[in-house]
Amino acid sequence: MTATPHSLRRPPAPTGHLATVTRLGPPGGLPEVVPVATVQGTLALDLDGLPPAPAAPELRVVRDDEPPGYHEVRAWAARVSQAAVEFVGGDRPVAQLLRWTNARVYQDLDRRVRILARTARAPQRRRTIRPQVRSVHVFQPRPDCAEVSVHVRHGHRSRALAARLELRRGRWTCVALQLG
16 A cells, blocks of 8 residues: 555544544554543654663773873873962962973963962952862873863863973973963
């Protein structure tokens, strides 16, 4: 039996305040007449005859291309990023960042805090919500350098931090830092 334009139309509503229900299930199922109150003008589908939906799989990111020491770099980047935003917020002294940064980054952070000190003193800045590192993404173009992007949550606002880390004398050092 081929479908004609007339047979594809919805059948007229039955008389006597009854509607038809289309059952999804094995082919050949017959329409069932049910009271209108159960349908309330919407398409009524009986899903009882269908098999249950499959369970959603637990998804996780699996990477085979992570270089050796990737997790160490990521953890170190998270610590230095948290320290940098705490320093800018007035919660940490600048001297704590001296061994983790090169001279240019250290001077830039010190300059930023001096500018902030002119507008709001450290005790006033401490009363605000402290910034918190939410995520760290690391890309290592070479085993001895890493480019890092960090999502920092500061109350209801988000900020970005980008850094370049280099392995110098057996330890990671922040050689470039950009606060967004």
